[in-house]
Amino acid sequence: MNPESFRFVPEQASSIAGEVDLLYFCLLGFSAVLILGIGGCILYFAVRYRRKPGEVPTPKPVHGALRLELIWTITPLVIALGLFGWGARIFIQEQTPPPDAMDVYVVGKQWMWKIQHPEGKREINELHLPLGKPVRLILTSMDVIHDFYVPAFRTKKDALPGTYTQEWFTPTKVGKYHFFCSQYCGTEHSKMIGWVYVMEPVRYAEWLASGTPDVPAAEAGAALFHTFACDTCHGQHGPTLAGLYRSNVKLSDGTVVFADDNYLRNSILQPSAQIAAGYTTVMPAYKGILSEEQVIQLIAYIKSLASAKRPESTEVKP
């Protein structure tokens, strides 16, 4: 134990951390004023109006004061609404990744984190990131619910089995920071921790290039696309995948859905659930056939086709 142990706030290492801390300290200040105020009143009254020994209690009868009641109902209400708005503003920011964020796939399983970079680099319980670049983590789990939490970034999100969730941040300080699984996941829950390394972009590029050369996720996906004979239909008489990612897709029941990561995932694993307009379900379900990593690679491949022009573009705003 050293003086460093007496910290009150973790390091601020993301663009949002300062804003979260500011709200936190303002709320603490507000709480302190109220607690000291109420506590002070209680103590003062308890001493000032203390019943002396032998005294016959003769308190003044109470008449409720409507004005006072209204003041201490409406004032807290207004303050509460203000606090809600402030917290909500930060939250909306936290929930809305910028479009140019770098996607990193994170898969939780009992009891480890498997991480895959778009360039193909894979890590376990470690996450290397470049400084100053927005990062979007796409999270999923292979078994129970986990949660990817980086205190220095002031953010976390559950990793759910069977779907993708996302979490984003911009690292703003070079260093080594803890990440934790913060959703209880069984026996070795407390061992499901690791380190985030935030590096200068140059060092990050060096790190990416180090070790055995990696196949970028999109290339691995392209190979899978061929291996599983997806190209028999897609690109021929099946729905084209070029420009699909983040476009609006019209379904056979007339609804329009936004083709995000979860849409791609579901369409690979359970194609019959959402059928693109004008097509029938001939595609087999790949649920139980593809591993989470293979799905990620296929999605990376489909994303790499996103820049291509979509033939019959349905430009509906999401």
Add this chain to the structure above:
Amino acid sequence: MSATTAERVADYPPHPGTFVEEGYSLKSWLLTTDHKRIAILYLLAITFFFFLGGAAAVIFRLELMTPQADLVSNETYNKLFTIHGVIMVWFFLIPSIPAVLGNFLVPLMIGARDLAFPKLNLASWYIYMFSAALTIASIVLGGVDTGWTFYTPYSSMFSNSHVMLAVIGIFINGFSSILTGLNFIVTIHRMRAPGLTWSRLPLFIWSMYATSIVFVLATPVLAITLTMVGIERVFHIGIFDPSIGGDPLLFQHLFWFYSHPAVYIMILPAMGVVSELISCFSRRRPFGYSFIALSSVAIAVLGFLVWGHHLFVSGQSMYGGLVFSLLSYLVAIPSAIKVFNWTATLHRGSIAWDTPMLYALGFIGLFTIGGLTGLLLAALGIDVHVHDTYFVIAHFHYIMVGGAVMAYLGGIHYWWPKMSGKLYPEWWGRFSALIIFVGFNLTFFPQFILGYLGMPRRYHEYPPEFQIYHVMSTAGASILAVGYVLPLCYLLWSLKYGKPAGSNPWQATGLEWQTHSPPKTHNFDVTPVVTDEAYTYVEGKEQFVG
């Protein structure tokens, strides 16, 4: 509240003995339908569970003194915090004030002879004991490691512990709550003494009424949810596990639809007790009686609409998060109203520093801290950081222990003379209250800091930089443990050696004080007639001393 006795003829033959003298055999206790005796049965049971759940906490707090694992294995650690949570929530906190104090006092406070359904009341206790036996069995056979929240798919598909037995135990336990709630609702509606209108009801009765509504409406949802966990676990029918077609978040929505109102099941009765204590020991009618009463109802209603604030980081939609955050801020308002009114009641009162009052004042302070840190958690931007950390642990212990347990102990001390007919030693009472207050703060305040630093909950091992605050917390827990054992000792001591209490040692106004201590089996010699509002503490007014 006063009872005029002169013009009333006895409604039933006067009974010679107190409820204790009714019979000393085991059979006379186990087959009783007297609400007061059933309250004592509950008191014995929940005291046992309080110390059992507390013992689990002592062991894992000792484990957490050091960052590495040394005292228990990770499996044992996980089972310990699960046992602690399950026992404290369902077998101590939820039944504590309603089943013990509520059972004893609701009929006495409204001038009735018993609850509306005395046999059902006894059945509630047996259901509770049967469910407790199943839960104890699950512990003895090897324990449960899911946490008290039973999150799926871990609980339904992955855990290798005795989940089914525990889930069945809690399922059955719920029916005990529902029947007690039903009994109170009917009793409060139908059995009030002549003249005891709704606006004259003691605030404790209002809070019991609000609590009972939550019991009846929320508990069935828990039963349904746990049944679905059982179905998935035993028959592998996909409800929550996506690998067999389920939705893991569905469980969290259902679970918290019950468990958030359950928080109010624990705190509303505590607020009721504190309203009684503050009034009696400052000798004033509570400031803003109707605001305190109606805020209980507002809390009960709004409490059903905030469950989604447990899911801010779960993948719930952003708009869902925004709505639940807003509603969570709204539910804070009625609690704030109560705190302001209690404080205003003290102003120009005649304040006695007796043990129950020390607990009540402690309650206001600790509950305020718990409530204000709730505002921090309801702030979406902060919750994303501190969700599932020790900050949450500290927050809800300030509400559950600093709030509910303090009020429960305050209530036990306040009504102990009524229940036992004996006075407890006042010096020891004050001393223990102080020890508990100090121990509690030392245990849980450092956990706020731990949480903001990022220490996740339910961690068996942790990085060494968190150690200093864990050491403080464990030190506090040791003090707290002493504070809880002391009342057990001196209250038991007082049963034999305590001074006779007389019927109204506090010179309080409630109907429960206008009959003998301990009360006779039929509570009142004649049915009281109420002619005044509650809490008419006025100069020179005579209190019943019979």
